[in-house]
Amino acid sequence: MSKRNGAGRAKYLRRMAKTKKVDWTLAPASESKDHVKINEQYELFINGKWQKPRSGTRSTGSGEPYFDTSNPANEQKLSR
DSSP, X not given: OOOOOHHXXXXXXXXXXXXOOOOOOOOOOTTOOTTSOOOSOOOEEETTEEEOOOTTOOTTSSOOOOXXXXXXXXXXXXXX
């Protein structure tokens, strides 16, 4: 589009609005998880390898080495 100003630009935009179809299909919401694959549980990636965590090493003292990962938008559990 060449540079247009004032009434010329408004006329051009009205003409383009009549001739061009606009696709308003929206992408999936970023907070939904239906467009990505999330495993039920993940291991730890240490020194280039996936490894199981040692039991009882969690700082909370619960002894459970895995913890839940939640979606911050709706607080639903995503994986462990």
